[in-house]
Amino acid sequence: EVQLVQSGAEVKKPGESLKISCKGSGYDFSTWWIAWVRQTPGKGLEWIGIIFPADSDTRYSPSFQGQVTISADKSLSTAYLQWSSLKASDTAIYYCARHNYLIDWGQGTLVTVSS
Amino acid sequence: EIVLTQSPGTLSLSPGEIATLSCRASQSVSSNYLAWYQQKPGQAPRLLIYGASSRATGIPDRFSGSGSGTGFTLTIGRLGPDDFAVYYCQQYSSSPYTFGQGTKLEI
Numbered sequence: 325e326v327q328l329v330q331s332g333a334e335v336k337k338p339g340e341s342l343k344i345s346c347k348g349s350g351y352d353f354s355t356w357w358i359a360w361v362r363q364t365p366g367k368g369l370e371w372i373g374i375i376f377p378a379d380s381d382t383r384y385s386p387s388f389q390g391q392v393t394i395s396a397d398k399s400l401s402t403a404y405l406q407w408s409s410l411k412a413s414d415t416a417i418y419y420c421a422r423h424n425y426l427i428d429w430g431q432g433t434l435v436t437v438s439s
Numbered sequence: 440e441i442v443l444t445q446s447p448g449t450l451s452l453s454p455g456e457i458a459t460l461s462c463r464a465s466q467s468v469s470s471n472y473l474a475w476y477q478q479k480p481g482q483a484p485r486l487l488i489y490g491a492s493s494r495a496t497g498i499p500d501r502f503s504g505s506g507s508g509t510g511f512t513l514t515i516g517r518l519g520p521d522d523f524a525v526y527y528c529q530q531y532s533s534s535p536y537t538f539g540q541g542t543k544l545e546i
Contacts, residue, residue, distance in 0.1 A: 385535035424531040425474040429483035
């Protein structure tokens, strides 16, 4: 069974850094794209970017380019989404999902940024 | 960037009726790389349709997708109580792989 298990909820202050994770199991993690998607409270879905763990080929939405960093460690079957300096507007649920059309989803990580 | 516009924003129907949801793209979606997702409150989205018309594993045949180019449709036949949710389309032909803003299907 394919599973994507994300790290737990985070509460941070503006300006702090953060790295959340997504661990895949039940399939060959290296050879499937992993995407990150943002959902702000009561709003729709926004595609952040995607990574191919085998070679770390990464694409970003222009809306998120420079604001976040996507990475992956294929030896740990884990993908990451990180911020160097959080803003209140980063408050959202972040999902990871497998493939370019999103076959399997993680359970989501709620990130709250508040002073 | 391909902009996807879904209509209507909200669709009010009754159980047993047929739902027709539309997704229009600002430019052609090549190879019909268009997917549909269902999201219920407090849950992650679930893949329903990929390649514009192929059902994902475990999705009942009441759900069907159609269309090509810039116009796509998700049809849900014989609505059941479990079908009332928010539906999103997504194109994956051209990065960034954008989503529509969603259609809320309500009773």
